[in-house]
Amino acid sequence: MSSGKTLGEVLRDQGVSRRGFLKFCTAMASMMALPPGSVAAVAAALEKARRPSVIWLSFQECTGCTESLTRSHTPTLEGLILGQVSLDYHHTLQAASGTAAEHARMQAMKENHGKYLVVVDGSLPLGNPGYSTIAGISNVEMLKETVEGAAAVIAVGSCAAFGGIPMAQPNPTGAVSVSQIVKDRPVVNVPGCPPIPVVITGVLAHFLTFGGLPELDELGRPLAFYGDTIHDRCYRRPFYDQGLFAESFDDEGARKGWCLFKVGCKGPVTHNACATTKWNDGTSFPIESGHGCLGCSEPNFWDAGSFYKPLSAPTGTINQVAAGAALGGVAAGAAVAWHNRKIRGEARAKHEPVTLDDLEKSS
C-alpha cells in the first residue's frame, strides 16, 4: 500500500545519506541526458514525491524481466528506490496469493485511481484466452481492467513492447504487444530481452520528478536510453572504422578484440544503452564478452535472420531494382570521385614553383 511518507523520508529511514541521494539524482539526470543544472530539480522533486502505487502484471513471459530488475545489485540506490515505490501487486514477488492477491490489486486501483502506474511484462494472446490466465481472468481482460484508472503504462521487455518471442513465427497464441491493446493511455516501451534494470528505474524516476513521461522515439522508447545504437557507443567501434574484423569466434581478430560485425553483431541497427550503462553493475555487456549483439531491443528480432549472419548479407534475394540502384550509386560515386581527381589534377598541372616572393603580398 502506498504510505503517506515521501520518498525523501523513506530513504532517510533506510539510512541513505543526503550525499548518496544526490549522487543518485546526478546519475539519473545524466542517464536521462538532462543538463547538470537540473540535478537540484530532480532532487527536490524526488524528495517530495509520494510513493506511487505500481501494479505489475506478468503475462506471456519468462520472468527474465523481473529477474533483471531484482539483479539491480542491492543495496544500490536503484534497488532501494524501487523498493520504495509501493509495489502493490506483482505475482512473482508478492507474498499474498489467490483471492488475497487479487484483492490487493483491486484495492490499489480503487485507492489510487488515475494516479497509479501499470508495469507489464509479457505479451497478450488473442487466440484462445485460455492460453494464459491469472485467477481465471484472461490476460487481455485483466490488462483492460487494470489500465482503466492508470496514469501510464510501462511495457517492460520485448514481449510487452513488441510481442517478443511469443509473437515470433508462427505465433501459435496470436500474441500481441501492450500498445496494440492499450490505445487510450500513454504507453512507454522499455524493450530488451531483458531490459537493463537502470532503464526501468530511470523511467520511474522521470515520472516521479516531472509527473510525466520522458521523450519517446517513434517506437515509444525513451530517447535518453534508446537514442543511440549500440554501434554508436561501442568500444570496438574504432576497429570497425579501420576495417578490422573478427572472421570467426576463435581467430586472431576475435582474440584481439576486433569488431564482431562479420560474425553477426546487430549493434549497428540496435537502439539500446548496453554499451554505455552495461550490465551487472556496469561490469560488462555481450560485445565485451566476445559475442555480437542479438538486437533484442528491436521489434521482431527473433525473426530477423541468423544471429551469426552479418547485417550486410541479404536475408532474401536481391531484386533487380535494388541491384540497379546499387549500380547507379556506384556509378555516381565514381563520377564524383573522377571529377574530384580532375579538379586536383588540374590544380597540380597549373602549379608554378613557389618562390620566396610568393610568400608576401604586394600592397
Added chain:
Amino acid sequence: MSATHEKGMQAFRSVMDAPIASFFASCVHCGLCAEACLFYTETGDPKYTPIYKLEPLKKFWRREYTLVGKLMGLVGIGATVRDKELAEWSELVYDSCTMCGRCSMVCPVGNDLTYMIRKMREGMAVAGHAPDGLRGATQRAIELGSPMGVKLETLQAQIRHQEKDTGLKVPLDAEGADYMVLLSSMETVNFPEYIGALARIFDKAGVSWTIASEAFEATNSGIQIGVSDLAKVLVQRIVDAAERLKVKYVISPECGHAYTALRWEGPNLIGKPYTFEVVHILELLEQLKRAGRLRTSGKDERKITFHDPCQIVRRGGVLQQPRELLGSVAADFREMPDGGVMNWCCGGGGGVSANDRAEELRLKAFNRKKRQVEATGAGTLVTACANCRIVLEEGLEHNEMNIEVVGLTELIAEYLTDDQPAAAGGEA
C-alpha cells in the same frame, strides 16, 4: 610575383588528396582533439580546438569536393573561403599549432589532423598569411643556408673551438666517410658542445664521419611554413652533398622537425629514393651501445627527467632508444607523467619558436610542461631536440624555475670510458 588569395585557393585545391577528403568526411565532431591540444588546455579557449583550426580547408573541401557543395555552388548558395577568413586563421594555423601530433593520436576515427595542418599551411603561405618571423627564417634558410643566418664561417669558428676543447679533429668534407652529420643552427649557435660530444663519441666508437660545408643545416623551414617547393630545395641540398661525399648514412641531429622533414617527407619531395639512409642521432647511439661500441662508466647522481620531442617520439617512433641510453648513465631517472608517445609538446615546434608573434601564447602553453616537469621533482631536464631545448630554457627562465636543460648526446659523452669490453666488467 606575390602572394594572392587565388594562389592560396589553388594550393588548397592541389593538396586535397584522398586522406584529407576522407578525414573531413569521417569527423564525428566529438571534440576529443581539444583536450589533446596544449593550446586549448592551457587557455580554455575553444578556438584552439585542433579541428577548428582547419575550418577554412574544410569549408573549401565541402564547397568544391562534395556533391552537395558543388550543387550549392552551381546555384550560387553556400559559403566560399574568403581572404579575410584566412587572415583570421593565420594565428590558429601557425601560432597555436606546433604540429606535435597529439591530436592525431586521440582522434577516435583516426584523422591525422597534423597532416592536414601541414597541408593547409601550403595554401596559407602562398595566400600571404604566413607570419613574418617564419617568412624571415625561410628566406634566410634559402638565401643564406640556415634559418638563423648561420654561415659556414660561423660554423668553422665553432668547430675550431670544439677541436681545441676536445683535442679531436672534426672532419669537414671528408669524402667516403660512413656518416654525414647535420646540425641545426640552434646547435651551431647556442649548443656547439654537441659537436664536441659527437667528436668524442665517434672517436671512441670508431665511427667515420664528416660535416659537409655545403649542407650542414638540418632545419627545414620550408616544411614549417608550408611550402613544398622550398622544402624540396633544402632537402635537395642535403641529398646533393651526401651523394657527392658518397656517405652511407645521414645523421639527423637532436632536432625534431628536421628529422620529420628529412626522413619522412624528403624522398617524396624530391621524387626519388635516397642513395643513403637517414638515422636520428639517438637511433645511432643506441645501435652503437648495443653493438658494444659505445661504452660508458659511472652514473649521474642528479635527479633527471626526459622530455620526448614530439617529432622524434610520436611522429618518428624513437621511444625506447633515449630510455636505453639514459638507463646507462642516469642513477635517478624519473619518467614524466604522460611521457613517451603521449608527451606534451614544449610549445615551440613546427615553426612556432621562429614566430615572434606567438611568444605570449607559447609561454602560456608552457604551463603544461611546467606542471609536467614539477611533478617529477627533477632538477635536470634532458631532451634530444635543440629547438625544444631553447624553448624549454626560455620557459623555465620565464617561470623562474631552477632547472638545467641538457642535451642527451652531451650527457652520454660525459660518461664515455676507454675500457675495452673485456675489461669493462662492471658496465652493462
